Amino acid sequence: MAYLTHLECTSCGTLLPYDVPQNNICADGGILEARYDEARLRDEVDRTQIEAGTPSLWRYGPVLPVLDESNIVTLGEGWTPLIHAEQLGRALGCSELFVKDEGRNPTGAFKDRGAAMVVSKMKELGIKTFIHNSSGNAAGALSLYAARAGLDCVNIVPDDILPSCQQQIALSGCRAYMMKGPWHESGRLVAANVEKHGWFNAGTLKEPYRLEGKKTMGCELVEQFGWDFPDLVIYPTGGGLGAIGIFKAFAEFERLGWVESSRRPRLVSVQYEGCAPIVKAFREGKDHADPWLDVQILPGGLKSATPPGDRRVLEIVRETGGTCLTVTGDEALEAAADLARHEGVFACPESATTLAALKKLLASGEAEANERIVAMITGAGIKSVDNFRPAQLPTISSNDLLPE
Template sequence: MANPTGSTLSHLECTACGRTCDADELHRLCADCGKVLYPRYDLAKVALSPSDLLGREPSMWRYREVLPIRDADHVVSLGEGFTPLLPAPRLSARLGLGDVRIKDEGQNPTGSFKARGMSAAVSRARELGAKAVAAPSAGNAGGALAAYAARAGLAAGVVMPEDCPRINQVEAVVSGADTWLVDGLIDDAGRLVRTTSEARGWFDVSTLKEPYRVEGKKTLGYELAEQLGWELPDVVIYPTGGGTGLVGMWKAFAEMTELGWIGEKRPRMVVVQAEGCAPLVRAHDRGERHAPRWEDAATDASGLRVPVAVGDYLILDAVRDSGGTAVSVSEDEMREATRELAAAEGIYPAPEGAATLAALRRLRDTGLVTESDRVVLFNTGAGQKYPDFVPASPEFVPADSPAWASGL
């Protein structure tokens, strides 16, 4: 290695059957059982303490010893990560809660948390020799993949539902990815990626179907701890489609405990989905560990229009082990929460981020969140990428209006 990162990456391990495999070969799912592979690290070799982070770059790569890239020359970065954790004092007061904060992932490159996962996945794919990458996407992941592939000098393929946000379509095309729209949902797009990958030479980086997107997302957990002085909040409310961010944080918490950076305390993890596509909420309420496909999925929050999650068991295990819960919210609740968050705190959230505020209201009303709880809401993207989600019509002032003389 010309420029070692200090990564302590050791091997890959199946999260279901425990099979291990070589981390220095390209893998997707477990060859034995078809479940999710996680990178594992020799954490005893991590020569890093929290105080050492103070002088490091303000990006997710500040945690490079627990990220999977061995040679820094292969790190593909646009400055992703270390997004602000913003106090929300007016929302806290309105809700009668003591401390609500918002982790604003809309400030990432490409405008969403997807930048983290794609930075890690594209970096590792390039390091292991991939020449082209591809993924299905409900929107933001496609734009992020296209941007990071362009940064890496790799070819990219993106397949999206035809009704995903227009800006995401434009992002992918302008960034040079071969881009297709399909009549269907993200799992339909995934099927087309799978049937095309071999002929086009793509390495498929679909959500949790390769080992490294979760590593970028887990930096959410590291940042949360660092920004709160190495103490975790009481409640984390997370909008959940594929769920990589939630399980990534859960993985990070375990790693930090092993490193001695935090204690055993964990936040109550709350899954939020849309009423029109809530497979994980349904499975949680039924006490099931796996979530069957949600038929006829429908929501304008495109990131929540994920009818089936390959990591369903990981998500539901984290929720139950933490004493958390799963909540679904309506389209109207998301639209009202978008307006409220933007007007009260100046944070214009993606619909998925707004869903967390709608869920918090439910949890407060049912007593599952109380005044003494420190709560973190995750806004996973910039609201500007969804200009049609909330109707907004400024009043027009014609040229002959008396307002020009007398004022508005």
């Protein structure tokens, strides 16, 4: 049963219907969010019904926007493992470290959650062609989900897109164009083509439904912790959609009475030193991020020079008593190696920024050794193997005996 009631702009408060295609209406950072009949949800749905659901993000159907299950487009996304990283925690000096391994999603990244939701909703709304800009992982995910649904996806990507993402797009049969020039202008290029061709803009926070997919990361965290919150969530922040979604889930579950604790976790937002508009805004006490004009980071995610979720991310960080900080590419690569060596999880460098940040938080006292800490691992290392130093393995013959 569907409980979606309307869409609401978080900036101006305008209410919009959900049964026609909608894009964001405010240029000042307002987000168009889905709203649900929470009174009916409290009366008709409880946690045991959720627990009995399918092991995927679709178990949270009552608080998701797809009205007819026949429109669901799925590749098996969600319900990713929450791993108690005991060995890595001991090495870092904390006892309750957990990693949420989003690399287990079908295309290798958390982007599948947003892709599944927005493609399902576009199918439901009768949208045939959509366009967006992506540094890589979202393009791969949206292309493959569009292929699954029979929709036409147009991708605008940077010229240093990861080969794995480029291959995902190519094999899906969807269109992609590498944009020359500063990446922060890619949004303008998308908007111009929306105006010219009438395509639907599915870019980050340009519509309300990718957010609802990312929200399910927060839903899962609460359920996997026995319907409770962690103390600290460390998130690698590009456009900001994932962090906003997680905390939207926390707020909704709290209002529905599905969470044991009312102590909302602190958010730590992490960015690369070479593209840190949100961190800079936080340090300067601003409520918005200025464009980052000289992006110098490893190929892959966290390339958002003008993050559309900047205002909301900064609000959440400050409301929860969190912080923002940067790490280098080398620190991220080292943290990825630590995670693989101690826990057997192969993470992409942008994901491992969360663990590089944790080292700094523990050293500064901003994270405590006994706190329940979640480091979000948003993608698999196999998607960005070219960012790692080439492995040098010893060669032996068939007659050689190995040392003990």
